[in-house]
Amino acid sequence: MKGFDRFFALNRQRTVKARVFLCEWVNMTRNDSINSASLPLISVLATGGTIAGQSTRQGSSANYRSGVVSGDDLLAAVPGLSAAVRLRAHQVANIGSEDMTSDVWLDLVRTASQELDDPEVSGVIVLHGTDTMEETAVFLDCLLPHGKPVVMTGAMRPADAVSADGPANILAAVQTAVCPAASGRGVLVVFNNDIHAARRVRKTDSMALNAFSSWGGPEGRVVDGDPVFFRPATAREGLPVFTVAGLDALPRVEIIYGHAGQERGLVDAALAAGAWGLVHAGVGMGNVHGDVRPALAEAVAGGVAVVCATRVVDGPVPLTEKIRRDGFIAAGFLSPAKARVLLQVALTRGDWQKGGMQALFDRYSLA
Numbered sequence: 001m002k003g004f005d006r007f008f009a010l011n012r013q014r015t016v017k018a019r020v021f022l023c024e025w026v027n028m029t030r031n032d033s034i035n036s037a038s039l040p041l042i043s044v045l046a047t048g049g050t051i052a053g054q055s056t057r058q059g060s061s062a063n064y065r066s067g068v069v070s071g072d073d074l075l076a077a078v079p080g081l082s083a084a085v086r087l088r089a090h091q092v093a094n095i096g097s098e099d100m101t102s103d104v105w106l107d108l109v110r111t112a113s114q115e116l117d118d119p120e121v122s123g124v125i126v127l128h129g130t131d132t133m134e135e136t137a138v139f140l141d142c143l144l145p146h147g148k149p150v151v152m153t154g155a156m157r158p159a160d161a162v163s164a165d166g167p168a169n170i171l172a173a174v175q176t177a178v179c180p181a182a183s184g185r186g187v188l189v190v191f192n193n194d195i196h197a198a199r200r201v202r203k204t205d206s207m208a209l210n211a212f213s214s215w216g217g218p219e220g221r222v223v224d225g226d227p228v229f230f231r232p233a234t235a236r237e238g239l240p241v242f243t244v245a246g247l248d249a250l251p252r253v254e255i256i257y258g259h260a261g262q263e264r265g266l267v268d269a270a271l272a273a274g275a276w277g278l279v280h281a282g283v284g285m286g287n288v289h290g291d292v293r294p295a296l297a298e299a300v301a302g303g304v305a306v307v308c309a310t311r312v313v314d315g316p317v318p319l320t321e322k323i324r325r326d327g328f329i330a331a332g333f334l335s336p337a338k339a340r341v342l343l344q345v346a347l348t349r350g351d352w353q354k355g356g357m358q359a360l361f362d363r364y365s366l367a
């Protein structure tokens with residue numbers, strides 16, 4: 001059994017065996033005699049975003065400058081946190097995540113790896129803008145070991161807004177990062193008390209506090225401080241171990257957006273700009289306009305990897321005969337933005353035409 005059949009069979013098994021995995025957040029603030037050296041150490045990597053933003057118009061949560069407040073100040077704004085865990089903050093960047101770059105990603109993954117290697121560190125939290133959080137989540141998910149919890153969070157309202165959501169999201173992220181059941185699940189996004197897996201999470205609302213959702217539902221939820229997981233941690237067997245050690249840039253991969261009346265010009269422009277890979281955000285089941293398909297097929301013939309994803313919010317792009325015939329790769333359940341990240345990481349391993357790329361997308365998107 002392979003591909004989607006295997007996925008649905010696996011999911012049926014999971015439903016039957018479904019158990020709830022619960023962690024209890026020990027409220028250290030109730031126990032004043034606790035020796036702080038015995039508290040878990042959580043490393044916090046701050047990168048900016050609205051969570052670190054400051055309003056530029058009083059009372060507005062849409063007019064602000066992101067990436068202003070430091071990671072240390074964000075942590076200090078969460079009541080009781082320092083009584084429950086030891087926190088070590090690193091300011092990796094302080095930007096709006098719309099300005100995320102490969103350079104920041106490479107810094108971030110190296111800092112996170114160093115922190116995870118420290119035997120004292122129980123888990124890592126990444127504070128990040130919400131706009132590209134799901135892309136950074138996939139990037140880190142591909143590159144970091146899956147032993148200790150790595151949890152990302154952010155906020156929809158700037159730090160100085162009325163009812164800023166940052167402090168509650170940080171608290172839930174810390175509660176998840178110290179929970180043993182959070183390990184072995186890859187990178188998690190904790191937001192509005194929901195716990196999402198990097199592979200499945202997507203920002204689905206541009207302004208709501210509950211901005212993220214996952215196809216197939218979240219991994220779990222933080223219930224009054226205690227993370228509850230709805231399914232067992234899935235082993236990541238079969239996925240290659242990627243590394244960006246020694247790299248100072250990532251391969252260029254562009255996304256081409258499918259639409260009625262589309263022409264081939266943007267594909268040609270992306271290739272002329274030096275793209276190593278293209279993700280086509282097609283219509284429906286990843287369908288490509290007849291005037292654009294030849295340009296993509298020529299790209300493949302010229303050694304450029306082409307992934308067919310869909311601009312539709314839910315549902316997969318399966319490996320159809322048309323996709324296979326032109327040498328394209330089917331994105332499965334990965335959104336165009338995530339398919340782009342996986343392709344960038346995969347292309348660092350060298351010649352993608354040696355095979356295995358479709359298997360990688362199947363494995364990553366369906367695992």
Ligand code: SIN
Pocket residue numbers: 048049050051066095096097098128129130131132154155156157
């Ligand atoms: C950003 O992604 O940096 C801005 C939006 C946000 O954090 O919610």
